Structures are given as structure tokens and as C-alpha cells.
Amino acid sequence: MKLRFARSLILGLLLGSLAGFYFGWIRFPPATRNSAISDLAQRYRDEYTVLIAAGYAADGDAAGARERLGKLAIDDISLYLRRSTERIIRASARELDDIRLLARLAHDLGGATPLMEPFLALGGPDP
Amino acid sequence: MIPQKSSADESRRGAPSYFSYAVFACSLIAGIALGLAFTRAYGPLQRGNAEPWQLRADERHHFAIAIALEHAHHGDMARSLHKLIALRPAQHPLDALADAACVLGSSGYLRSDSGISALRSAVALYTAGGRAGCAEQLLPLSAIESAPDPIDDQASAADFARPLPTKPPLSEGQAQATIRRLVPRPVALRSFEARAARSTCDASNPALIEAHVVDYLGRGIPGQRIRVRWGDQADIFVSGLKLDRGDSYADFQMEEGIEYAIDMPGAADPLGASLSAGACYSGNRRLLKSWRVTFVET
Numbered sequence: 001m002k003l004r005f006a007r008s009l010i011l012g013l014l015l016g017s018l019a020g021f022y023f024g025w026i027r028f029p030p031a032t033r034n035s036a037i038s039d040l041a042q043r044y045r046d047e048y049t050v051l052i053a054a055g056y057a058a059d060g061d062a063a064g065a066r067e068r069l070g071k072l073a074i075d076d077i078s079l080y081l082r083r084s085t086e087r088i089i090r091a092s093a094r095e096l097d098d099i100r101l102l103a104r105l106a107h108d109l110g111g112a113t114p115l116m117e118p119f120l121a122l123g124g125p126d127p
Numbered sequence: 128m129i130p131q132k133s134s135a136d137e138s139r140r141g142a143p144s145y146f147s148y149a150v151f152a153c154s155l156i157a158g159i160a161l162g163l164a165f166t167r168a169y170g171p172l173q174r175g176n177a178e179p180w181q182l183r184a185d186e187r188h189h190f191a192i193a194i195a196l197e198h199a200h201h202g203d204m205a206r207s208l209h210k211l212i213a214l215r216p217a218q219h220p221l222d223a224l225a226d227a228a229c230v231l232g233s234s235g236y237l238r239s240d241s242g243i244s245a246l247r248s249a250v251a252l253y254t255a256g257g258r259a260g261c262a263e264q265l266l267p268l269s270a271i272e273s274a275p276d277p278i279d280d281q282a283s284a285a286d287f288a289r290p291l292p293t294k295p296p297l298s299e300g301q302a303q304a305t306i307r308r309l310v311p312r313p314v315a316l317r318s319f320e321a322r323a324a325r326s327t328c329d330a331s332n333p334a335l336i337e338a339h340v341v342d343y344l345g346r347g348i349p350g351q352r353i354r355v356r357w358g359d360q361a362d363i364f365v366s367g368l369k370l371d372r373g374d375s376y377a378d379f380q381m382e383e384g385i386e387y388a389i390d391m392p393g394a395a396d397p398l399g400a401s402l403s404a405g406a407c408y409s410g411n412r413r414l415l416k417s418w419r420v421t422f423v424e425t
Binding site for chain 2: 009012016020021022029039041044045061068101
């Protein structure tokens with residue numbers, strides 16, 4: 001009898017907690033405002049990176065861009081830019097101008113790759 | 128003879144002997160409640176699924192500045208507004224940007240050229256939208272234009288005789304003879320303006336006046352006297368005494384139901400509005416409002 005009770009209790013609590021965590025964290029995350037920029041979802045991390053890349057295109061301040069990208073809590077900014085830009089190029093996840101901005105920033109911060117070269121070589125006004 | 132329960136009987140009832148559906152249902156509900164309570168208590172899972180509007184205030188300020196930087200590149204107001212609105216500000220998005228610029232400008236953001244450039248972008252964006260804030264006064268260019276010439280020998284003797292806050296009063300003759308020679312004029316002539324008084328609802332610091340004294344570059348200035356008056360009483364507190372909070376910081380504990388006036392004696396006029404520790408709500412908790420006041424050197 002005791003074993004029957006314990007087995008049902010533990011299984012119920014386990015499944016219930018998993019369901020609670022799923023709904024509380026993933027399906028309906030709490031509407032609190034206590035996240036850091038580094039906690040942003042990938043889509044918004046890309047958005048933030050494009051904002052910084054556009055700022056860099058405007059002011060040419062590489063140190064400032066590096067400092068602002070540091071908010072994403074990444075160890076190697078050049079590597080991050082390289083991977084992000086290549087992923088966005090492969091997935092066509094952003095507009096052409098955004099990719100040009102990212103490629104330019106990646107290039108100037110030491111993260112350019114052959115995949116970015118066409119975007120760096122594109123004619124027209126500075127992105 | 129007592130009839131024995133057979134397994135056929137139990138299967139007919141639908142509950143095998145090794146499991147209790149009633150206990151399982153109750154514990155399942157309890158588990159869901161526990162899981163939900165835990166996620167509510169500890170906020171979003173740190174797994175990179177946050178949206179910009181879920182950023183905490185200081186991080187939202189940086190995100191807003193990044194939007195302003197982008198605006199400096201493409202100049203598209205509608206696009207920038209759209210992104211600022213995505214931060215779900217409690218006020219007009221450009222006012223929120225102005226506040227963000229003001230807060231950052233008052234907290235050391237202007238120590239680097241990058242910070243100055245970023246705040247210029249923010250000021251350009253919100254002034255283009257017809258808004259105003261304190262950041263335009265904090266930026267060094269405007270400050271330099273409006274700053275008095277520190278070696279102007281034509282200044283009046285009254286300016287020189289203004290006592291230093293930390294000095295004891297001097298007799299009239301001493302003041303003329305001593306202060307003119309020994310006291311650096313920029314320090315003696317410092318004056319401030321109270322700006323950016325904002326209320327906060329913080330459970331960790333209820334009913335607190337947080338004052339910050341900064342120069343026009345946003346650098347904290349220690350040793351500045353701030354006066355709080357209520358009724359017929361007054362108290363003085365001094366910036367920079369709490370080393371862990373920086374040179375600019377000073378605070379004063381309020382009591383509920385009392386209205387306080389704040390100024391810097393001899394250096395800044397009183398803030399236009401009085402401050403009081405009224406009720407505020409954080410979640411379902413009733414707290415007492417705190418205030419953050421910034422005195423900016425003029």
C-alpha cells in the first residue's frame with residue numbers, strides 16, 4: 001500500500017513539475033523584465049548585432065562596436081561575427097544591406113571569410 | 128469465508144494494484160503548481176529565449192542606444208520608432224530613449240569617446256522627433272560652449288568669495304585675501320542643477336532618495352553637500368561617502384507621508400517638485416516609492 005502511494009506520488013510530482021517547467025519557462029515564459037542582452041533569443045541577438053554594425057558604419061568606432069558587442073557575453077568577438085554572418089548569409093535571414101553591414105564589421109574586426117567577400121565587394125553606396 | 132479479491136476484480140475497477148490514480152492526479156497538480164511557481168519566482172530561463180522588451184532596465188537602455196546608433200546610419204525615423212516600440216516602454220518611445228540617454232550620461236557613459244558618440248546619436252534621434260531630455264546638456268560639446276571661462280579675471284569679487292562647501296566660514300577680509308589666491312576657481316564656482324528626478328519601486332531600497340552629483344561629463348563628484356528639508360527640519364548628506372556606490376552617490380532615508388524638498392545649499396536651487404515616499408506596487412507587493420535625483424554641473 002505504501003509503495004503504491006509513493007510510486008504514484010513520485011511519478012505525479014515528477015511529471016507535474018516537468019509540465020510546470022515547460023509551461024512556465026518555454027510555452028508561457030514569465031513576463032518579467034530581468035534579462036540581460038546576452039539572454040536574448042538568437043533572432044534578437046542578430047538584431048542587436050546588426051544595430052551595432054550599422055552604428056559602426058555610421059561612426060567607424062571599432063572600439064565602441066567591440067565594447068557594445070561585449071554585452072552579448074561572447075569570448076571571441078571576431079569568431080562570433082564570423083559565425084553569425086556566415087549563418088545569416090547561408091540562411092538569407094536578413095536583408096542584403098544588413099548582411100553588408102555585418103560583413104563590413106566582421107572584416108574590420110578581423111573575422112572576414114571568403115563567404116563574405118561578395119558582400120564586401122558589392123558596389124553601391126556604403127551600406 | 129471471506130471472499131478474496133482477484134486481479135480480475137481490480138482490472139474491472141480500472142486501477143492496477145501498483146498504482147493509485149487519485150494520488151497520481153493530486154501529485155500531478157501539485158507538481159505543475161510547483162513548477163509554475165518556481166519559474167515565476169526565478170524569472171525567465173537563462174537559455175537565450177528572451178525578447179528585447181524582457182530586458183532589465185539598464186540593458187534596455189543599451190539596446191535603445193544601439194537603435195539610435197543604427198538610426199545615425201540610415202536616418203529612418205519610422206524604422207527606429209518601430210524598434211523602440213518593441214521595447215514596450217511605459218511612455219513615448221522617444222521619451223524612453225531620452226531617459227535612457229540621461230541615465231547613461233549620468234552614470235559614466237560619457238567617459239569614452241564611444242559613449243559620447245553613442246549619446247550624440249540618441250540625442251539626434253529624439254530631438255529629431257521633437258523630444259528633449261537631459262543628455263543634450265550632459266554632452267561635452269554643449270557643456271564646453273556654455274561653461275564659464277575659468278581664467279576670466281574680470282569676474283566679480285562676489286564670485287570669488289563664495290565659500291567652499293567643506294570650508295568653515297571665513298571673515299570678510301580673509302575671504303578676499305585667501306580664497307582668491309588658494310582656492311581653484313573652477314571648484315569654488317561650481318554650480319549644479321537638479322535634473323531627472325524619477326521615482327522607482329524597488330523592494331531592496333524602499334523610501335530612499337538616491338542623489339547623484341555629476342559633472343558635465345557624467346563623472347561623479349564626491350564631497351558635495353545635498354540638503355533635504357521637510358517641515359521645519361533639514362538634514363545634509365554628502366556624495367561619495369559610500370565607496371561601493373561610486374563618487375556621485377549619496378542617499379537619504381525618507382519616511383512615509385512626509386514631503387521633502389532637495390537642493391544643494393549654495394550650489395543648486397531646490398528641485399521643482401517635492402519628493403514623498405508614496406505607495407507603489409511591484410507585482411502584488413505594496414512598497415514605498417524611492418526617488419533618484421541627479422544634480423548635473425552647469
